[in-house]
Amino acid sequence: MSPPISSCLAGRKKKSLLSFYFTAGYPKIDSLPLILHAMEEGGADFVEVGIPFSDPLADGPVIQQSNQQALKAGLNLEIVFGQLRKIPSLSIPLVLMSYLNPLISYGMEKLSRQCESLGIRTLIIPDLPPWIYEKSYRPIFEKYGISPVFMISEKTSVERIEKILDLSGEESFVYAVSSSSTTGTKTWTLNKKYFSRLKTLNQRYPVMVGFNLSSPQDLKKLGQYVSGGIIGSALIRYLGTPGWEQGLSSFVQGFRQSSD
Numbered sequence: 001m002s003p004p005i006s007s008c009l010a011g012r013k014k015k016s017l018l019s020f021y022f023t024a025g026y027p028k029i030d031s032l033p034l035i036l037h038a039m040e041e042g043g044a045d046f047v048e049v050g051i052p053f054s055d056p057l058a059d060g061p062v063i064q065q066s067n068q069q070a071l072k073a074g075l076n077l078e079i080v081f082g083q084l085r086k087i088p089s090l091s092i093p094l095v096l097m098s099y100l101n102p103l104i105s106y107g108m109e110k111l112s113r114q115c116e117s118l119g120i121r122t123l124i125i126p127d128l129p130p131w132i133y134e135k136s137y138r139p140i141f142e143k144y145g146i147s148p149v150f151m152i153s154e155k156t157s158v159e160r161i162e163k164i165l166d167l168s169g170e171e172s173f174v175y176a177v178s179s180s181s182t183t184g185t186k187t188w189t190l191n192k193k194y195f196s197r198l199k200t201l202n203q204r205y206p207v208m209v210g211f212n213l214s215s216p217q218d219l220k221k222l223g224q225y226v227s228g229g230i231i232g233s234a235l236i237r238y239l240g241t242p243g244w245e246q247g248l249s250s251f252v253q254g255f256r257q258s259s260d
Helices: 032-042 061-073 077-085 100-106 108-118 130-143 158-168 192-202 216-222 233-239 244-259
Strands: 017-023 046-050 094-097 122-124 147-149 174-177 207-210 228-231
Touching: 017 061, 017 207, 017 233, 017 244, 032 046, 032 077, 032 244, 061 233, 077 100, 077 108, 100 108, 108 130, 130 147, 130 158, 147 158, 158 174, 192 207, 216 228, 216 244, 233 244
Parallel strands: 017 046, 017 228, 046 094, 094 122, 122 147, 174 207, 207 228
Antiparallel strands: none
16 A cells, blocks of 8 residues: 655655656566665655556657556566565655557446546556546546646647646646656756746745756756756666666665755
8 A cells, every 4th residue: 555645745845856767667567666665765756657658659669668668578467466465564655647549449437437446546557548538537537536647838829728627637737848848858957938838836835846947956956946856767777777676776775865
């Protein structure tokens, strides 16, 4: 069981939040428990567990490769839930991230029951439009206390953001992409006009920034604007290096120290 994400979002005004994304089943099919415990030990505030998919359109080559390797090893949602059930407890919240197709294939109500039983209350589905969620899945999510996370960019209209806030729920946040590109594909630079807009939004609702954040210095730039940052491709690159098991908690601590 993991605590709800609202437990750490409540403290967002006191410190900058740090989250990590990784693909379940990478670098090995059974790496999930070890990675989660290292995240906890290293000081991550919450963790996104990615469900591998054959066509992750929002992701760059690093995350795509991790998806392909996990799928080749035979990783699927049932295995992910089975591995999570073997972990006695975690002090940090878990967020499940998946594209829509694997969830539809698994069954959205079955998925929601599984998440509820594990204490997972937050789902990121990058290719789920808000209006499709509202029409087709909102009753199921609300039945099981699940909150969706929607993504915004510098091009997102005020009207769409208001709709997202209306649909997001108490166990959620707004996922703001740092720049208009896929993950881990280019150097990130701070667009002051966009981030000033995010700062205003963050005063109303938690905003986390992801995509192309790769260093502790990147996190320092975010502190005055949003609730925190999400590290993805940089972590997956690290997981592909020899000896990652021994150094993972220190890797996390390096980002933690920069955001404190």
